Amino acid sequence: MRLPGRLAAAIDVLTDVEQRKRPVSEALKAWGLNNRFAGAGDRAAIGNLVYDALRRRASHAFAMGSDSPRALVLAVALRDWGETPDSLAEAFAGDNHAPDPLSPQEQAGATADLAAAPPAIRADIPEWLAPSLERAFGSDWVAEGQAMAGRPSLDLRVNALKAAPEKVLKSLARFSPQPTAIAPFGVTMPAGPRDARTPNVTTDEGYLKGWFEVQDQGSQVVSALANAREGEQVLDLCAGAGGKTLALAANMGNSGQIFAYDSDRARLAPIYDRLKRNGVRNAQVRAPHPGALDDLAGKMDRVVVDAPCTGTGTWRRRPDTKWKLTPDLVAQRQAEQAALLVEAAHYLKPGGTLAYITCSILPEENDDQVAAFLAAHPDFSSLDMAGAWRSALITDLPEGLGTPGGGLCLTPRRTNTDGFYIHLLRKGG
Known part of the structure; x- marks a missing residue:
């Protein structure tokens, strides 16, 4: 497919997303099934157009004077991908699959100034x-x-139980991987421009052998800051598919014990195969049922709460969720987070550490939650996050990451990661 056909397809996909109110990934998959002639490069380019349109939906709509799927996709071509009205006119000419010619307003959108927006x-x-x-x-x-x-990079965490970073860098050399700037076992492949394809690393021999996992560098950093140590008893209270459980196990050198639990059995399902592939031997999965964690009360050295949240820190990867977020959903997540913090405290022994983590950048889900918890639980206190950073990452804490409430917030601008928040709390006694 040439660019005109890809633009037309992206407009169709974005129209489908808006009319049927379904996730972008589902709409793209459906388009691919209905247009099997399109190759992998075409599908990647169309996906990039759709996701880029949603990432900058507000500014593109302002520039083009419209938030229609056509206006947003054309804005990507003109304002992000380096096309011009003349280059598109030339490409559209004589192409039966091209969108209609650009209107004067759309042509003006190519260079519209956002300074007054x-x-x-x-x-x-x-x-x-x-x-x-x-x-x-x-x-x-x-x-x-x-x-x-912006577009996110593809980040991997080298599994220290099976491999060293050098081994993974060599295995993936065809993709030009680089060590991450902060996470000591991280490998990254920066996002490319325009129709660049994201490397399919899950078919690589190293992935199949458990040498690495796909995990954003920010997630790796907060997993390291949770600072699970060899020989400890650790509860991962919201384990989900197990990404942080795997990172904790590697940090612990497969010693001690991790109890991986999630209230949603479906979210927990992938963890079993991932633990096996990664060679993790110190994790015990607790499926959700009444009393599943009763025997752990007051015994844990460390409880990690990767709390359900709005996901505002992952907007680069899931830009459609940015425009679906509502105040009611924020309030719902706040209630869930507050309850989880209270539950986590129940499992800690005196002197134990609670690691509260979200992939959100909203203070309502971060500092505010910790402040409310501390006000209701005077036996808990905040730990020094600069000291925790030095202990876990063997470097000084970069300036600007601390929050007013004593936590840390990673962002694409500050750390070139997804948005993550972490706060460490110590139980007295």
Whole structure:
């Protein structure tokens, strides 16, 4: 497929997303099944167009004077991919699969200046979230939003139980991988421009042998900061598919014991095969049922709460969720987080550590939750996050990551990672 056909296909996919209110991944899969002539490169290019349109939906709509699927996709071509009205006119000419020619308004959108646009438009976020981001990032909040609208890298965590970073770098040399800047066992492949394809590393021999896992560098960093140590008893209370459980097991050198639990049996299902492939021997999966964790009460050295959240830190990867988020959903997640913090405290022994983690950048889910918990639990106190960083990552804490409430917040702009929050709390006694 040539560019005109790819643009037309992206418009169709985005129209399907908006009309049927379904996830982008499902709409792209459906398009691929219905258009089997399209090769892998075509599907990747169409996916990039759709995701890029959603990442900068607000600013592209402002520039084009419309938020229609056509306007958004053409804005990507003109404002992100380096095309011009003249180059598109030439490409569209005589192509039966091309969209209709650009209107004068669409041509003007190619060079529209956003300087006068409202801050939320320039930040590419829903307007109602502007106060939250400003509270989180101060005068930098627009720049933080803009960074959250970029493409993410593909990050891997080398499994120290089976391999060294050098071994994985060699295995994936065809993809030009690089060591990550912060995570000591991280490997990254930066996102490419335009129609660049994301490497399919899960078919690599190293992945099949358990040498590495796909995991954003930010997730690796907060897993390291949880600082699970050899010989400890650790509860991963919201284990999900097991990404952080695997990282904790590697940090512990397969010693001690990790209890991996999740209240959703379906989310937990992939963990079994992942543990086996990674060679993890110190993890015990606890399926959800009444009393599943009763025997752990008051015995854990460390409880990790990777709390369900709005996922605002993953907007680069799931930009459609940015525009579906509502105040009601934020409130629902806050209630779940507060309950999980209380539950986690129940399992800690005196002197134990609670690691509270979210993939959110909203203070309502981060500092506010910890402050409310500490107010209700005076036997808990915050740990020094700079000291925790030095202990876990053997470097000094970079400037600007600390939050007013004593936690840490990683973001694409600050750390070139997804957005993550972590706060460590010590139980007295």
